[in-house]
Amino acid sequence: MDPRGKLALVTGAGREGRIGAGLAGRLAREGADVIIHYRSDEEEARRVADHVGQYGKVELVRADLSDYRQVAEMFQSLTPEIVVNNASVFRKSSLPPELPFQEYMAHIDSVLRQNAEGNLLGPLRVTEAAIHKLLGEQKQGVIVFIGDASIYRGFAYPVDRAIYAMTKSYMEHLDPYTREYGKRGLRFGAVLNGAMLPTRNTRPEAIEVMKRQTNVPDDILDPWLGVEPVADEMMHFVRSDHLNGTRSLVDGGRVPWSPDE
Numbered sequence: 001m002d003p004r005g006k007l008a009l010v011t012g013a014g015r016e017g018r019i020g021a022g023l024a025g026r027l028a029r030e031g032a033d034v035i036i037h038y039r040s041d042e043e044e045a046r047r048v049a050d051h052v053g054q055y056g057k058v059e060l061v062r063a064d065l066s067d068y069r070q071v072a073e074m075f076q077s078l079t080p081e082i083v084v085n086n087a088s089v090f091r092k093s094s095l096p097p098e099l100p101f102q103e104y105m106a107h108i109d110s111v112l113r114q115n116a117e118g119n120l121l122g123p124l125r126v127t128e129a130a131i132h133k134l135l136g137e138q139k140q141g142v143i144v145f146i147g148d149a150s151i152y153r154g155f156a157y158p159v160d161r162a163i164y165a166m167t168k169s170y171m172e173h174l175d176p177y178t179r180e181y182g183k184r185g186l187r188f189g190a191v192l193n194g195a196m197l198p199t200r201n202t203r204p205e206a207i208e209v210m211k212r213q214t215n216v217p218d219d220i221l222d223p224w225l226g227v228e229p230v231a232d233e234m235m236h237f238v239r240s241d242h243l244n245g246t247r248s249l250v251d252g253g254r255v256p257w258s259p260d261e
């Protein structure tokens with residue numbers, strides 16, 4: 001699909017310097033009209049929109065993706081031809097028996113709910129809304145999932161991230177969508193990130209561990225790959241009408257590593 005003049009929605013794109021904002025910027029630079037979706041911070045999302053707006057048409061939309069009504073409302077008046085499911089939650093768990101049993105179960109329930117809502121249910125609500133609108137209007141569409149490379153490299157994460165990883169692993173199961181909807185003009189693909197950007201909680205020592213553990217020399221690839229490789233892969237998928245159901249790893253070919261060790 002030629003992105004020029006197409007409407008593109010990027011979820012979870014309202015945070016400055018994060019991947020979603022970078023993907024929105026790239027889509028705008030490539031000529032798409034971009035809708036920046038955010039949840040919590042309107043002011044920050046406006047700053048992202050002002051920046052992206054240098055390159056093309058931009059709108060902001062707010063929705064909590066854990067509420068299907070808000071997802072439906074968001075899609076009420078728009079039918080994006082490009083949907084980028086970027087929003088996610090990275091919630092780790094404590095390990096048994098760090099907490100007393102009752103407290104542990106309450107904690108695990110909250111970890112399960114947050115990861116499931118942020119990584120699985122929210123993106124699938126968005127996807128189903130997009131499919132319904134696109135098929136109803138007989139439009140072609142491209143739906144890109146931003147995933148996690150580690151889960152495709154032997155579930156490499158330590159057990160405190162097992163629930164997060166499991167809630168991202170549904171991206172292995174895009175084939176029923178591609179089989180049914182591919183012939184009706186819809187394409188689905190996943191871009192599976194390695195270590196692109198540290199989170200706010202990543203400790204400096206963790207970065208040193210990562211450098212030691214990685215099988216890629218520092219002078220070839222920085223430990224953090226940044227946003228542009230994800231944007232490159234996303235654009236490649238958007239443009240390539242011959243691709244459907246593709247999962248591409250963007251992790252520099254690294255062996256899995258565990259940043260908190």
Ligand SMILES: NC(=O)c1ccc[n+]([C@@H]2O[C@H](COP(=O)([O-])OP(=O)(O)OC[C@H]3O[C@@H](n4cnc5c(N)ncnc54)[C@H](OP(=O)(O)O)[C@@H]3O)[C@@H](O)[C@H]2O)c1
Pocket residue numbers: 011012013014015018019020038039040041063064065066085086087088089090117118122146147148149193194195196197198199
């Ligand atoms: N950073 C990396 O190195 C890395 C590595 C592997 C995979 N990835 C994947 O790449 C993507 C972007 O990563 P990132 O680190 O840039 O993410 P991020 O900074 O954590 O941003 C994710 C965004 O998703 C939004 N979000 C979460 N739950 C939501 C909900 N229920 N409704 C609406 N919005 C919701 C958050 O909104 P609020 O700001 O309101 O909370 C947040 O702005 C994610 O899919 C992630 O899994 C990243």
